[in-house]
Amino acid sequence: MMKLRIARAGLALTLLAMAGAPAFADASSEPEAKAESASKPSFVAADFDVPTLVEAEGFKIVPLGPDLARIDFDAYMSSIEHLQKTFSRSPSWPHEGISDADAMLDMQTEQARFSKRTSFAYAVLTPDGLRERGCVYVYPSTVDGYDAVVRMWVTKAEYDAGFEAALYNWVTEWIEADWPFENVAYPGRSVDWQTWDALVAQNKARDAQ
Template sequence: MNRRQACTGLALAVATLAARPVFAAEAIPPLVPAGFRVPTHVEGKGSRLVPLGPALVKVDYDAYMSSIEHLQRTFTRSTAWPHPGITAAEAMVDMETEQARFAARKSFAYAVLTPDGTRERGCVYVQPSPVAAYDAVVRMWVTKAEYDAGFDAELHAWVTGWIARDWPFAKVAYPGRTTGWQEWDALAAGQ
């Protein structure tokens, strides 16, 4: 089972908040206005963000497979993703799907790479919100090694500033971070 099969969309995945929800391309309007220039290469503190896509399949796969249990506890609250046994073909479909969503302006998934681009430290997702009070949902993860080194808090602080400064959203949810999981689940269930 790949991430696409494991996830059924943000609104339906409230209980597990699976890693990369699937959106029916025709059912979801663009997340940002037509005139908004979506960032494609962003320099962060000790990292750079680039859109996920097929060229990053190996570094992405290596990153999440190195941290399965950690991500299941800290990012998804589910064992659906990541899980042992994800195939190279499934990983490629996932990258192609993320690239297509990005191109369609439906959601935006970024790899957080080392400055030289050789290693993925984690990922950031800017997605539609299933809760009407929010313009978008931003979720992120880092590998276990990066978490242990303190990069998770650093990335969260940097991303919240970047989103506030460079994106056209008035109100953004950060489930599991600025909004607790139980509160978020209750908000999403009430929609």
């Protein structure tokens, strides 16, 4: 049993109204799935209390939102090349040209999706909440056999310190213990990228028929 103190959502979050723009995490191998998730029904049951604060040894996680725009921006902009290689696998995110307005829109979009329960994006913060060590994303799967997909990243400094492996191990235990999913994909980890990309392409081709 993980030694966690979990604050559960009892009331809906108060959110800004949003235009349907994709958040930065859409720059992944399956952007269509993430972009469409904002308009799809919830992929967790209405009576499931989505975690809004989880505290663990050396870090805590909270939902991404406008109040975290600056420290989130500072985190990913400190690790542009690292994240292009390890997370987005693309130069589309992050990149030097991201503006403060872009960063804020990303946070508003993620917050709106969290409120609609269509996907859940979390910041991984230091215990004092002053620095972001990385992020974790939980969203529906478009691949048959999986009911959820979990992605994550850490900054270059945290990666070099070995935190990525520690975070992955913790997240897999957290998802198994506290989320209602039967089969979860961790692309690039539990499923290698070549296999995952092929499965995504296969499902897209089937849906296009």
